[in-house]
Amino acid sequence: MIKLENVTKVYPGGTVAAKDVNLEIAKGEFVFLVGASGSGKSTLIRLMMREEPPTNGDIWIAGKHASELPSWKVPYLRRSIGTVFQDFKLLPTKTVYENVAFAMEVTAKHRSVIRNQVPQVLKLVGLSDKADRLPRQLSGGEQQRVAVARAFVNRPLILLADEPTGNLDPATSVGIMRILDRISRTGTTVVMATHDHAIVDAMQRRVVELDRGRISRDESRGIYETRDPQPLPESSDTELFEETQDGADIEDDLDDAIDEETSKALASAIESDRAVDDAGSSEDGLSDDEDDAADDDEVTS
């Protein structure tokens, strides 16, 4: 679904944000990109969504040679990718419903399709009763759920999330992760860049760790911290400094106790979701959606 071959990205001024990255992500996988600030997580996300081309190397996204794609074809690639960001990127003057519908309107979807899909996806993220609210009338977690709904409403093959829980408290993050997990189980490939130890540890999914633009670890059922920590090279003083400057990390250290609880809550929440799904129940009204999405995948991939 996603394949990066010897990808290097050098920004003007000489900053190397990705160096010789080789990464293959299969359909339906859930992958965490972890690493210190400035390690190149966001750059990889931007390269995958073809926000910018790599300096060297090849990128394949959903069967398309993204690094060679002419710029006028990029919009069509984007239709198979959903994106979620730390700052939500919602339109403040549009309601929840309109924000989600916007993603369908601008890709010229028929009005009847929009009227059918938007309520379904709002139900998926649990915001059916807040469809008429404006973003400023919602909590941060709810705003992020709108953003996830917008990213998923066009049933993308891939969902890219750059620090989606970065602005949210741990309890709210659990809610977002449950939704991303459900989306992943519809067959959608999810790639999430994050700083959040608790989430990574609780989910036990593939973890790709980046260090100054290089992949330093790739584990299929990983946790946030390296299991066998390597001594830091001398030159990494600045990295260490950046790490301690990062508010999120300090907070994580202070709130370890809370994180433990959150992490347990998330793990048990996801377990119970799975149990419900495995039993084939359609109580949450999602089974249909998931089938649809799975069908879409088969057709388009």
Next chain:
Amino acid sequence: MTSLIYMFKEAFNNFGRNALVVLGAILAVFISLTLTFGTLVFGEVVRVNTLQWAEDVRVIAFLQDDMTAEATAELQNEVSSWPQVADIFYVSKPAAFDEALVLFSNDEAMLRVLKENPDLLPASLRVQPVDPEDYDLIVIRLESTPGVASVESAGDAIDAMIALRDGLQIMFWLLAVALGVAAVALIANTIHMAIYARREEIEIMRLVGASNWFVRTPFLIEGALEGLIGGALAVTFIVVAQQLAVDRLSELPDWINLAIQNDFILRQGALVLLFGVAAGLIGSSLSLAVHRTLRS
């Protein structure tokens, strides 16, 4: 269809959001095209009124009705051999009738008489002098030439009118071009501001995979609409002004005809509207080309 409605809706939305800037751009198009269309209409009025004096004709010899074709050809040869004559051409009775229909287009009674007697107007020879000052010499010689019924020469009023038209046309065209450039720049500016106001929306549109044309077309429509509205105002203004002039200036000498034929207004008016739309499209394209938000 849904996207077309969406695009027009977006284009109109910005009119409200940026009302003052949009008004400025429309006014610039309006003034520029008023000058352009005014120049065209004024030129047409002068052309109609000096129809028989076009192409430097300064002397007209009306021929006797009983002239045969051979006699006419012989006379034409003779006059063209005179040293003062640069060129000469023949206007037949039917051609004179067609010309009169335009000349007297504002004179109902005259038109009725003409249409009842299409043969009424005589054929004529139109003479271009080598030196315009020499026309009186040609007049005297023609008056004593057999077969010529009467001779008419262009008066000072005709010369003044043609000189005025030429002078004004140069000035108006220069002004119209300068204002046209200003109009394009102002439209580019309004579109620039519209793009800036919607940059978040555009960013999200690009994220979710809106095609380049889907993002750009509303801005092109907006520019074209601004040009079209400015052009429509200009055409309306000139048509009303010209109509008022025809009604109010009834004491003008009979030989001045301010009326303009409808098909001229339709043809040139449509061209002016097209110019307006083109100015709008050029302005918005310029803005889209330089705006970074829209680059992928």
